[in-house]
Amino acid sequence: MTAVIEVASLSKKFFGRCVVEDISFSVEKGEVFGYLGPNGAGKTTTMRILLGLLAPTSGRAMVLSSDLAVDDRARGDVGVLMENNGLYERLSAEENLEYFARLYGIGDPGDRVAELLEFTGLHERSTEPVGNFSTGMKRKLGIARAILHEPEIVFFDEPSSGLDPEAQHMVRELILGLSKKEAMTVFLNSHNLDEVQRICSRVAILHRGKIQALDTVSRLTEDRGKSVYTVTLADPGTFPAALDILSTASGMSGLTLDGDRVSMYLDTLPPHEVISMLVKGGIGVNEAQREARSLEEIYLGVMRQAEGDSS
């Protein structure tokens, strides 16, 4: 695999305050890399350094083996969608795309512009000023603008921020399509954990300028947390009895009740033991399910641990 983004010992200070502190990571070609963290964690600063908009205080940030701060041509291989979409509201969708196409050296952009307008479903309103568009439509057009010149890497800053669930789904599908069909590398800045879990192959979790966790989503969710085991009881009236039986069992923790379901973390206790204990106690079980912890739980755990370490 080839690393298309390489960050080594990167730090950035503003007026003596460290916003990004000694971070290192790399992103392989074709990866969808999630860069997670709360507001003010240093996500946008890192992205701006990678894009050559900010100079690092120390360390190195290379994209496609180039420093984008000094290499104007290399920026032509990179697509960017900032939070504000980067669109001109008085121009139409078509004019916006044609403008950026010419800036990126596409001589006759008509076909590519038409293809992207069709792809984003905006072709019927292509001549309308972008100022008349909804937030979701602007975001779609912003994505089209970012991939217009078929870049090798696309940077997305909070792509689903402010969108309704349907538009969020559409954005997710678009980004997944870019990675799978177009083989583009995607760098996704986000604090939408559900989105990151669904589309990213690898994530870095940032807290106060430092990377606290860096791994594949599956490894983070499997290794960092105990599995949650959920049992749905046949008769909700048997709840007290079920609780009595399970609370005496060893090798499990975090027993919680939610509607007709009992959830717990299985530390050492095998799942079949839980079922067998309940059945022996005369309690009917409708369904039992083992679930990995969500990225949200992992994220919150990492944040709590980082807060604890720093205090």
Add this chain to the structure above:
Amino acid sequence: MNRVLVVAAKEIRQLARSKNVLISAVLFIVIFGGMTGPAMLAGRDTAPEQVIDQLLFYLVLVLGIFAGYLFCGQVFLREKQEGVVETLLCSPLSLREIWLGKVAGIVVPATVLSYLASVIIVLVGSAMLGKAVAPSLPVIIHVIAVVPAFIGAGAGLMGFAQLLLGMRENQILNFAIIFGLIFLISFTRELLGPSFAVTWEVVAVVMALAVLIMLITSWLTRFLSRERIVTTLPD
């Protein structure tokens, strides 16, 4: 197409659709161009032809710079306020290409408006005098060549400052520019004196001044960086 021209063409297109700004600029030019002439032609000892020359010399210049200032607000400042400039900074364009393209996109419409002001001044003056008044050749050259050069120099300097400074500093700068322009419109003739005549030497000096401002601004753009622009974007 050259990327500087691509940026310029986009700015012109956008300005053509900025109705409020265009209406303000045209009204300002029509009102000042159409009213200052009659006010100055009435009750003066100076020959009317000389008054027309003087007006074309300084008023058209100031009105052109004013139009350029108005357009700068749309082309540089608005783009910074809305954050779109960040996306532009990620494109393969150099900072100088972005700056030059935007300045060119301001110079074209501001020059058209300064020509409009010239035509209004000549027409109103001729109507008041009851005969066609032709400006002198140095003045014609001044309007055709020096005024656009000065608009370019002014827009370049203002655009540079707007990219360099934060929003609050830009507000202060805007007030200073507006008061400066009003002062120039009101008192330039008094500063020049009633007997002031537009000669080739005067035109050459003004042209040299415009070129000097352009050179200084071009040199100053070395101090403009992507980081400076990004860190002065509003939150």
